[in-house]
Amino acid sequence: MSGVSVSLRNIGKRFGSTEALKKVNLDVERGEFFVLLGPSGSGKSTLLRIIAGLEEPDEGEVLIDGRVVNEVDPSRRDVAFVFQNYALYPHMKVYDNIAFPLRMRKYPKEQIRKRVMEVAEMLGILHLLEKYPHQLSGGEQQRVALARAIVRRPKVFLLDEPLSNLDAKLRVRLRFELRRLLHDELKTTTIYVTHDQVEAMTMADRIAVINRGEIVQVDTPSGLYERPVNVFVAGFVGTPPMNMLIAEVEGGRISIGGVSISSPELPEGIGGRVIVGIRPQDIEVSLGEGVRAKLIGLEKLGGGIIVHALLGNQEITSYVERRGLERQLEGEESVGLLFRGPLYIFEAQTEKLVKVLSEYRVEEL
Amino acid sequence: MIRGEEERRVVYLAVAYTLAVVLAVIYLMPFLRSIVASFMTWSQASAYPPEWVPNPFTLENYMKLFRLSLFPRWILNTALVSGLVVAFNLVTCSMAGYAFAVLRFPRKDLLFSALLTLLMVPPFVTLIPNFILITKLGLVDNLIGLAFLGSASVSGVYLMRQYYLSLGKELFEAARIDGADPLKSYLYVALPLSKPALGALAIYQFLGSWNAFLGPLVFLRSVENFTLPVGLNFAFTRSLWTEYTPIIAGSLVASAPTIILYVLLNKYMIRGTVVAARKG
Numbered sequence: 001m002s003g004v005s006v007s008l009r010n011i012g013k014r015f016g017s018t019e020a021l022k023k024v025n026l027d028v029e030r031g032e033f034f035v036l037l038g039p040s041g042s043g044k045s046t047l048l049r050i051i052a053g054l055e056e057p058d059e060g061e062v063l064i065d066g067r068v069v070n071e072v073d074p075s076r077r078d079v080a081f082v083f084q085n086y087a088l089y090p091h092m093k094v095y096d097n098i099a100f101p102l103r104m105r106k107y108p109k110e111q112i113r114k115r116v117m118e119v120a121e122m123l124g125i126l127h128l129l130e131k132y133p134h135q136l137s138g139g140e141q142q143r144v145a146l147a148r149a150i151v152r153r154p155k156v157f158l159l160d161e162p163l164s165n166l167d168a169k170l171r172v173r174l175r176f177e178l179r180r181l182l183h184d185e186l187k188t189t190t191i192y193v194t195h196d197q198v199e200a201m202t203m204a205d206r207i208a209v210i211n212r213g214e215i216v217q218v219d220t221p222s223g224l225y226e227r228p229v230n231v232f233v234a235g236f237v238g239t240p241p242m243n244m245l246i247a248e249v250e251g252g253r254i255s256i257g258g259v260s261i262s263s264p265e266l267p268e269g270i271g272g273r274v275i276v277g278i279r280p281q282d283i284e285v286s287l288g289e290g291v292r293a294k295l296i297g298l299e300k301l302g303g304g305i306i307v308h309a310l311l312g313n314q315e316i317t318s319y320v321e322r323r324g325l326e327r328q329l330e331g332e333e334s335v336g337l338l339f340r341g342p343l344y345i346f347e348a349q350t351e352k353l354v355k356v357l358s359e360y361r362v363e364e365l
Numbered sequence: 366m367i368r369g370e371e372e373r374r375v376v377y378l379a380v381a382y383t384l385a386v387v388l389a390v391i392y393l394m395p396f397l398r399s400i401v402a403s404f405m406t407w408s409q410a411s412a413y414p415p416e417w418v419p420n421p422f423t424l425e426n427y428m429k430l431f432r433l434s435l436f437p438r439w440i441l442n443t444a445l446v447s448g449l450v451v452a453f454n455l456v457t458c459s460m461a462g463y464a465f466a467v468l469r470f471p472r473k474d475l476l477f478s479a480l481l482t483l484l485m486v487p488p489f490v491t492l493i494p495n496f497i498l499i500t501k502l503g504l505v506d507n508l509i510g511l512a513f514l515g516s517a518s519v520s521g522v523y524l525m526r527q528y529y530l531s532l533g534k535e536l537f538e539a540a541r542i543d544g545a546d547p548l549k550s551y552l553y554v555a556l557p558l559s560k561p562a563l564g565a566l567a568i569y570q571f572l573g574s575w576n577a578f579l580g581p582l583v584f585l586r587s588v589e590n591f592t593l594p595v596g597l598n599f600a601f602t603r604s605l606w607t608e609y610t611p612i613i614a615g616s617l618v619a620s621a622p623t624i625i626l627y628v629l630l631n632k633y634m635i636r637g638t639v640v641a642a643r644k645g
Binding site: 052053054073074075079080081083085087088089090091100101104105148152 | 533535536538539540541542543544545546549553554557558
């Protein structure tokens with residue numbers, strides 16, 4: 001169960017004058033649940049379609065199980081694809097939809113029946129086999145699409161935003177089920193495309209963050225969260241998004257709107273403008289202590305509150321899960337902010353991570 | 366306030382209905398006139414100002430029609446040609462439409478626009494080359510040859526292509542990944558979903574070839590090979606004048622099948638444009 005399953009070498013793709021993918025290199029391990037995460041238009045779906053063979057790369061190689069498959073037709077790559085809109089055959093009953101890939105491969109009838117029943121039972125859709133796709137709900141259609149993918153036991157599952165057409169509640173339940181099924185039970189390599197970072201964080205073994213046709217970072221969910229390589233990843237992963245504060249470094253001290261930060265970990269030679277990132281979860285809100293900041297609003301989420309405040313003239317948010325805080329903050333004009341978690345220092349020009357400060361002192365000027 | 370709105374509504378409806386009735390009358394007039402005239406003598410039908418009540422009421426026009434010994438033969442010929450044209454078109458247009466909509470091949474768009482420009486070429490222009498072609502093939506005065514000439518149509522290819530595009534490319538991509546080659550994907554996915562579009566295509570092609578006059582006139586020689594429109598014209602054209610009333614009666618009889626077909630299949634014509642094969 002080890003080794004590389006899907007490998008991309010210098011994949012490039014253009015659509016007219018736009019460069020959809022730029023020299024993408026990627027190795028997906030066998031049995032891994034791998035997520036391609038990026039905003040819409042980042043090229044993640046194109047990359048998935050290239051792996052499937054539905055799109056041809058302008059340059060580079062696609063390898064599946066060590067074999068270059070650029071010239072291999074999608075039907076022979078032994079991959080299964082789940083489309084965002086499911087693409088079920090509307091004129092076939094659920095049973096025939098699931099049986100279709102096996103029929104195309106000329107499996108004997110009894111074996112088809114056995115496999116379809118097996119998969120239908122696994123996904124809890126035995127009662128739907130005699131129905132047509134248009135008679136099913138979105139969630140049921142989604143299961144049928146999965147069943148059609150699973151039934152022929154492909155080497156790789158490719159899923160293109162399979163949950164995005166479902167309502168929020170179902171999405172949360174299915175993402176858990178999906179991982180359990182594809183990863184834990186079938187132990188099959190899965191490449192999953194999404195723009196939803198929560199989906200990516202909860203499901204993936206590893207995530208590749210894609211932006212503007214380039215892979216920005218490949219890491220485990222906690223790796224991305226704890227060590228984002230640049231401002232884009234830091235802002236994309238985690239909710240609410242990381243605070244990004246413009247700051248000046250001078251004489252080993254970082255100053256942000258009336259606040260001065262010193263740290264023994266701050267590298268020498270760094271100076272001028274930087275971007276300081278801190279996660280909303282790492283800022284504690286207090287009434288007495290901490291750096292004073294002007295309170296500008298609250299977002300109540302039920303389980304917690306997002307506190308919006310102004311530090312100097314820059315907005316800063318804090319996510320607090322303390323009960324009763326809302327009442328305490330009523331009528332207050334300012335709050336105290338206590339920085340508890342790591343500070344991420346990014347270069348202002350390149351937006352790249354320079355250093356993570358875990359030890360630092362905050363003083364008000 | 367409310368009364369004003371009510372009044373405006375009434376006026377609006379009155380105008381709309383008047384307009385609709387006027388248009389309907391304009392469109393229906395020739396047809397109604399034909400029905401009335403088919404029961405008239407030629408002298409009454411050609412009188413000016415036109416008369417609308419057959420007097421004397423006569424069935425002679427229809428009798429003349431059924432006295433023609435070749436009348437059933439012509440109906441049969443027309444049905445044969447129309448049937449073949451429809452059958453050919455169902456195959457050629459759906460295959461070509463599928464290829465243009467789903468398959469990927471070099472110069473596809475160029476080829477398709479070249480095909481579309483053929484719509485701008487009047488049929489008279491291609492008449493002579495087609496005649497030479499059919500002559501060389503030895504198919505002049507042959508019903509199969511005539512049907513062969515109508516065996517594919519650009520508008521049909523266009524209709525089918527648009528229809529397949531409306532189904533969404535994912536459906537065919539799914540089939541491809543599921544292991545279907547282009548032919549299988551056409552047979553098992555495209556074709557079974559094409560019923561509405563094929564229905565519309567069949568009706569249009571049938572109407573066209575059933576009523577065709579120019580083609581049969583040029584490519585058919587012997588009387589027993591004539592189709593109905595050509596045959597009727599031939600039977601009632603004397604050396605110096607034409608008996609129009611039996612031709613009118615004949616045309617009405619000839620249009621019966623197309624009207625019946627339309628009533629039976631019009632849901633396909635409507636569905637062909639409205640259908641959404643996918644939910645959501």
